[in-house]
Amino acid sequence: MFNVDRLKTTAALQLGEVYGILAIEVILAVLIGLGLTATGLDGAAWILGGIAAGAIAFSSYRIFGVDSLQPNRNARKAGQLLVGLTIGLSLQHNNLNILPSQFLIFLGLPLFLMLSGAAIGWVYSRLEKIDLLSGLLATTPGNIGVMASIAADYSKNTALVSLVQLTRFTTVIFVIPIIANAAVPRSTHNAVAAVIQKVVAVSWFDLCIACLLLAITLVVVYLGNKLKIPMAAFLCAIAVGLLFDAFLLVSPISIDFQLPALFNLIGQILLGVTIGEYWGLNPKLSFATIIRSLLPVVLMVITAFLAALLIQCLTGWNWLTCVLVTAPGGSPEMIWIALTLHQDTDVVTAAHVIRLLTINLSLPLLLALVPAIATEARQPE
Incomplete structure (x- = not known):
């Protein structure tokens, strides 16, 4: 009995530590995000603030000798859920009718990127x-x-795979918002005050509807995880938002509902925090190691820009929309930037959803090639 009680106490303390760290990260991210908003980088200020906060918090803990920390994946799933629900509620059903005509482009893009x-x-x-x-x-x-x-399951170079993937993701999250804000300059006058006003100005009715939608979304995401849907927290949340919006269109009740700004802000921060935590776990990376990991990332970004040029030639979409569509990573973040800067959110969402599904569904094919790859590697030259 004593051992059971002690285990329960230890588990409770560990859980408290995890969410205590998360609270610190959120506070740091809010402060950094407000600073970035004041500079005009509001398209992804909170995501970037989350990345910085996660890196600072985890690096600080490692300095004090705490090596048992792991990135909070539940926090990222919560961020995907909140941002996905916001995106689903913001998509215009009238604009979705034109998407089937561009299906070949949406399908060809992930194949080209792969x-x-x-x-x-x-x-x-x-x-x-x-x-x-x-x-x-x-x-x-x-x-x-x-x-x-x-990579770990097949005893491959897990550290290098993680580093290149993390470098790719972070580069996209930093570079694309800068390009987006340069392409669509925003006024920085009273930007911080406007954000605070949006967060505070929420009615009790909207808050109740938001809580109800979140409860429904949690159930749908749970079912999505059971069905092995890739990125269920994000994709199922978009589906719930779309269905709720469709319900309002046919309902006699006239409601113009959007998720309160506070939920959006927290969702963006949580998306960034996990990425920052990964960097905080790798504070001793040498400069040469990071530079070498940048080589494939730069090539992937160049490829994405070439794809954006090609898509712009084939469609009537503007340059920024094409860049957001072809960005090699960060689907929730890219869709959110499109929504914030009033770009073609429907197009960007459709492209990234199809890409997510295509890449995840094609992974078994990649793994099926593993024996052939291994055999080739063992053959003498």
């Missing part, structure tokens, strides 16, 4: 002198945790 990623992975494996599978996993534009776990 093939180019495979080519970059092959080049990178030769330059870095690593096995081909590690190179492919490092340069496939997918989820960081998924690619790293596959």
